[in-house]
Amino acid sequence: MEVLRADRKFKDFNYYNLKQDNYFLLPFKFHRLKNNKEVIVNEVGDFIIVDPGTVEKIVKRQVSKEDDEDLYANLLANFFISEERISPLIDVLATRYRTKKHFLNYFTGLHIFVITLRCEHTCFYCQVSRATENKDMFDMSIENIDRGIEYMLRSPNPHVTMEFQGGEALLAFDRIKYAVEKAEVETSKVGKGLTLVVCTNLAVVNEEILQYCKEHKILISTSLDGPKHVHDHNRHKPRASSYEFATNGINLAREILGHDQVSALMTTTKYSLDYPIEIVEEYFNRGFSGIFLRNISPYGFALRTEKTKYETAKFLEFYKVALNKVLEFNLNGTYFTEDLAKIFLQKMITPFGVGYVDLQSPAGLINGVIVYNYDGSVYCTDESRMLAEQADFTFKLGTLENSYEELYFGDKAMEISEVWANEALTGCSECAFQQYCGADPVHNHATQGNMYGYRPTSDFCEKNMSVIEYLLELMDENPEIKEIFEGWVAPRTH
Template identity: 35%
Template sequence: MTEPATPLQTHGYPAFFRHRELGERVVVTSLEGEWIVLERDEFRAFVGGTVDRGSALHQRLVARNLVREQFDVRRAAQTLQRRKRFLHAGPNLHLVVVTLRCNETCVYCHASRADLDAVHTDMTPQTAEKVVDLILRTTSPHVTIEFQGGEPLVNFPVVRHIVEYALQRNRGLGKQLEFTMVSNLALMDEAKLAWLLEHRVQICTSIDGPPDLHDRQRKLPQASAHAAAVPWIRRINQAYAEAGLDPTLYHVEALLTTTRETLQRWREVVDHYVELGCRALFLRPVDPFGFAERTRRVVEYPRSEYLAYYRQAVDYMIELNRGGVEILERYAAIFLTKILRGDDPNFLDIRSPGGAGIGQLAYDHDGSIYSSDEGRMLGAMGDRTFLLGNVATAGYRDIVGHPTIRAMAIASNLDGQPDCVSCPYLPYCGTQPEHNHKTLGTMMGRMRESSMCAVHKGIQDYLFDKLGTADRETLDVLERWTTIRPREHFLQPPSG
């Protein structure tokens, strides 16, 4: 008696997956974020369940937990749990706007600045204490207080007061506390720097590229904003080195805002960051908040042009890395950490649900509390959708459990988003309700029309194309970009 012929071998039927075609290849990801890049004929065999059990392809699929009959439930559950571990703690990032006053005027200003004589936009010490009291109510054991403005150095006494008061209040609480200041550095002096170094306040700045580009976008009256910032970047880096800190880890972090003019100058921008000693470059597109809305016609660009710029710049950065220069692109590092390590670096704008209110809060100079700095910027533009209360009257649980925050958590949960639910990048991606609200009129947004979705999808297309086709040396570079080295020096000692 002969066995009946089996027309279709069914042992390779796939577990749940999502896919996306990338040229001649197909990206496949699982519910929990395992992934594989397949050739088209491999994909057809995978979907049709005709992959030979003994084949190398079958082994690759099993290794990625993509074969139903060998699906490892425990592994999938552990991976999901690791990816979502940020859910179990409250806001860890607290942005404090100590003043709206600013000495610079930027064409895309996100912060809705005020002139230097607008002293009424300074945060008072009394409000600052209430801000700190609320921050330290968070359920998160890690707390980062980030000073923003305006220009925080304009109201330096309140920066100092917040640091000192928070350290004192934290003595009995034992939270892991960090301070960061985002400054254009033009008002820095040796006394302020000594105090910031002594109190382990991490210093970040904005650099938009070479001097001419930077100065056209960031205007300092009767002076060069670039010339005002760069000597301080070098001075601070030197101070870190003198303190015995590893310069590859401890240096001034700089932020770039990509405007239309930046697009053609990607190589100069990368070279300039390398020359300044920066190890990371965040190729952020311009936001639709703040003055950028008014100057959109000058600084905005189609996202397809942005993505071409992104690909060229990152290709160049990879080439530099292969030659021994260490410089990483921040977007790529965030996505690659999720893709290659199965971990989540808790970047609050790229996670699901998003970080508004449950991962971060922003405090305006008058004590108003917003879901995020973007929510605050919209507030400054007259749209108070994301205003949650004021530190003078609101309790912590009122703020974090605010109906707006609940709505935002649901709106930014990609498992409820059309398009996202069928997108293979769902396990690594995120959306921002404030951005959706501003650009598309609803917190949910419509991903097919979302410029943020276009950027996230385009970057992940680029990365998966690299992961599917690049040589070993390039893959090693991308792998290195996912290495997270904590900057422990900036953690405040437990005793304060």
């Protein structure tokens, strides 16, 4: 017992002196890549890829200014070590951290209006329940549109995006017109900027609709899953080719609105997994400047059929083949991006954060996006609305009958806020890729049964970590690819 008491005595001050030899450690995390190299990442996302064993040398203060001149200089310049107890550039580091979290300054920017649940497609992986065309009881009421706009204007964000979704949004085009004209008047009164987006499969689009979109500067977002056989398989339209409707609609919309006013998204189904090259080529040949390789979301009908289910590892195989095809175009001199990689690279290479709500911490739900459903229900993300269509109302914030404060700052919002920062989640807080990733309580709940989630079995974690690691390895192994990636996130002048 006497020995135990002696061991518990306070040590001499020098025992706690963090400086050994010539530097202090600043906070950083590390990860061993598949090529056996190590990557170290600091609190603002700066990274350095180093040889095996370097992390141990850094921690043991065995990196010498004389013998490891380049490494020492990189560590010092990138806030991994400091020659003083408190770095003289600590305010610079703090400013850079604030810049990464700058999106929090503005609060909710994306306001999704589910204008109708009606749809003329019967896509087997649809993420929501859909109603047949003639059931206008599934259209958003004028009263709910008015209240949604009122709450949109309450957001402190100086520029808001009003996005119309469905069902097929254009089946309720009369409601869209009302909402657009009302929003334009009301935002001008308070001096807010306004971006308008319609999400549509383009099956019912016509020149009259597009001329209206041109007059009111409405952007078009559509779906294109790949070449004809892939798109028609994934996005079924009875007695017709959804691919023909989509591609004809894209051409007409570009002709009337302008080429860059039309964007497209793809969803990777089990069927899609066999055609990574063909899917990329479809986007390239259609004149898009890039493609977003998205895995299927675990919501709605996507969970009810074996046609859509696949392991995350299968998607990652698909993703790497498709990304390499994208890089092939770039290596041959043509600018063409992959948007998931581009989002990660923005966080890895630049000092700025991203507006993509799935990869933010604190999470983008409520902070970045809110959903006003056709029936007046309010959800914190589109995915949480999809869960509600399966009778899971965990993420329902309330209805448009509630006050703004009750919806945005009520008990449900407070409950979600406890798990929406990856800096405070076990498995994320110590992860080297924390700064590049995000928190997704809705995905955790849908796939693992609770908002907190469990990282070792999380497909969200598996996908993001694998993609980030692959990007790091590509940059380390090929300087030309690193230069291409830097070009993707650099400001473009044309």
